[in-house]
Amino acid sequence: MNQRGERIFDVIYQEKIFLSLSSILGFILIWHILTDVLGLFPALFLPSPEKVFFTVYEKITVPVGEEKLFGHVGISVVRILVGVGIALALAVPLGILMGWYEDLDSVTSPLIEVLRPIPPIAWIPLAILWFGIGLGSKVFIIAIGAFFPALINTYIGVKFVDALLIRAAKTLGAKDKNILWEVVLPASVPLIVAGVRISIGVGMMCLVAAELVAASSGLGYLIMLGGDDLKPELSITGMILIGVLGLVADRVILAVERRVIYWKKE
Amino acid sequence: MDGNQSKSKIVADHVSVEYEKDEKNFLAVDDVSMTIQDGEFVVIVGPSGCGKTTFMNTIAGLVRPIKGKVLMDGEEITGPSAERGVVFQQFALFPWKTVYENIEFGLKYRGIGKEQRAEIVRKYVQTVKLEGFENSYPHELSGGMKQRVAIARVYANRPQVLLMDEPFGALDAQTRTIMQEDLSEMFVSEKRTVLFITHSVEEAIYLGDRVVIMTARPGKIKKSIQITEEDLVPNRRQMGFDDVINMKEFLELKAEIWGLIKAEILAKHIF
Numbered sequence: 018m019n020q021r022g023e024r025i026f027d028v029i030y031q032e033k034i035f036l037s038l039s040s041i042l043g044f045i046l047i048w049h050i051l052t053d054v055l056g057l058f059p060a061l062f063l064p065s066p067e068k069v070f071f072t073v074y075e076k077i078t079v080p081v082g083e084e085k086l087f088g089h090v091g092i093s094v095v096r097i098l099v100g101v102g103i104a105l106a107l108a109v110p111l112g113i114l115m116g117w118y119e120d121l122d123s124v125t126s127p128l129i130e131v132l133r134p135i136p137p138i139a140w141i142p143l144a145i146l147w148f149g150i151g152l153g154s155k156v157f158i159i160a161i162g163a164f165f166p167a168l169i170n171t172y173i174g175v176k177f178v179d180a181l182l183i184r185a186a187k188t189l190g191a192k193d194k195n196i197l198w199e200v201v202l203p204a205s206v207p208l209i210v211a212g213v214r215i216s217i218g219v220g221m222m223c224l225v226a227a228e229l230v231a232a233s234s235g236l237g238y239l240i241m242l243g244g245d246d247l248k249p250e251l252s253i254t255g256m257i258l259i260g261v262l263g264l265v266a267d268r269v270i271l272a273v274e275r276r277v278i279y280w281k282k283e
Numbered sequence: 284m285d286g287n288q289s290k291s292k293i294v295a296d297h298v299s300v301e302y303e304k305d306e307k308n309f310l311a312v313d314d315v316s317m318t319i320q321d322g323e324f325v326v327i328v329g330p331s332g333c334g335k336t337t338f339m340n341t342i343a344g345l346v347r348p349i350k351g352k353v354l355m356d357g358e359e360i361t362g363p364s365a366e367r368g369v370v371f372q373q374f375a376l377f378p379w380k381t382v383y384e385n386i387e388f389g390l391k392y393r394g395i396g397k398e399q400r401a402e403i404v405r406k407y408v409q410t411v412k413l414e415g416f417e418n419s420y421p422h423e424l425s426g427g428m429k430q431r432v433a434i435a436r437v438y439a440n441r442p443q444v445l446l447m448d449e450p451f452g453a454l455d456a457q458t459r460t461i462m463q464e465d466l467s468e469m470f471v472s473e474k475r476t477v478l479f480i481t482h483s484v485e486e487a488i489y490l491g492d493r494v495v496i497m498t499a500r501p502g503k504i505k506k507s508i509q510i511t512e513e514d515l516v517p518n519r520r521q522m523g524f525d526d527v528i529n530m531k532e533f534l535e536l537k538a539e540i541w542g543l544i545k546a547e548i549l550a551k552h553i554f
């Protein structure tokens with residue numbers, strides 16, 4: 018092998034691309050063997066990977082229901098972004114205030130402790146009643162689901178900031194207001210970001226749940242439609258896209274995390 | 284500065300402090316009275332858990348005594364203030380701030396302009412020998428360097444009183460010796476009132492104008508020993524640590540103080 022080739026091989030090896038891809042490729046291979054090669058499952062139960070691939074390829078140009086494939090993806094992404102966005106806009110400031118002001122904590126905690134265990138899915142009937150089956154009800158369900166993890170993480174982050182740092186700030190002359198902005202908030206960023214990450218994950222679950230129950234678009238709708246029309250390849254297409262979406266979201270958050278928590282030990 | 288009439292900077296007047304553990308109250312500091320003169324370097328030594336830190340925290344204003352009071356310049360201390368800077372054993376640097384920003388922290392609240400702040404930070408970065416590390420983050424520094432930043436941060440803030448709670452306790456022996464020598468030098472060039480806590484008798488005698496020995500918990504003052512010029516050579520602050528600790532006078536003082544602490548440890552079975 019020439020030098021250049023070796024170097025590329027080194028890079029690939031170091032980045033562990035082969036290792037990372039091996040499980041996915043292996044999974045597809047086994048799936049292929051079970052369906053196409055051995056024919057253990059009828060296509061109506063479990064379509065082959067090839068069939069799913071061609072479904073994806075076809076639906077990029079041919080609409081399913083109201084939208085083409087990426088139209089459905091786009092609609093789901095918008096729902097997630099708006100829902101999680103609203104949740105974070107409410108949860109992070111509230112979590113900061115609750116962690117910082119003990120009185121507010123005492124007042125709000127009981128209500129939150131009662132609302133928190135209610136699964137977001139349980140809100141679906143009310144959401145449809147209040148917001149119809151359009152964007153509103155999906156956003157509502159996603160926002161409910163994403164709200165609590167962000168709230169709890171932010172609250173804990175603020176409440177349990179290293180007391181030593183607060184003492185240090187006080188003896189350096191910082192007042193309460195300075196301490197909140199200059200010490201407590203930066204110190205709780207890692208937990209807040211971790212909360213955002215959980216919120217996005219929960220938001221995606223809520224998205225699919227909401228789209229399964231009442232929707233005429235989105236990835237959850239595709240999954241449901243696949244079942245209704247006995248086209249499992251359509252369901253699998255939806256599932257794979259949600260998986261990819263989740264992966265992308267997680268990578269984005271990790272990149273953001275590395276940016277804002279540059280000061281943490283590796 | 285008039286050397287004849289020294290004035291009291293800090294007065295602790297019959298101070299008792301309790302702390303809570305497992306919903307029980309323990310007496311940590313028992314009726315301690317102490318006066319620290321302006322410009323004096325006082326070191327407290329005593330067995331582990333004797334309430335040294337708790338006592339220092341009352342002076343910092345971080346803990347309120349249940350009995351007695353602590354005064355600075357005749358005024359009762361009711362809370363923390365930039366006039367009483369603290370160097371903590373665990374450094375307590377802000378990990379998201381650079382060395383520069385850490386040292387600058389207190390200055391912003393003193394209403395000092397940006398340019399002047401930069402000048403002050405530069406000066407103290409130099410004093411603690413950290414040139415070139417201004418833009419490093421604490422996690423990139425060694426323990427000794429972190430404590431240098433913490434000391435610079437407090438010095439730059441120009442508190443009237445410096446409280447140092449086992450500042451070198453977390454450092455290895457070699458680093459510790461160097462830090463002691465540097466602090467000793469800094470104290471000569473910039474005289475401040477200092478209260479310093481340590482476990483090390485050698486460190487106490489090397490640094491202190493006076494060494495106060497506390498009893499095991501609840502902490503009381505057992506004895507206060509002046510490290511006067513007659514007892515030790517007057518310019519020991521400019522001498523190396525290793526040179527001082529081998530002097531005859533030093534060894535005698537060390538034996539006396541260590542004897543007092545050892546008696547305390549043995550009497551109360553805290554080993």
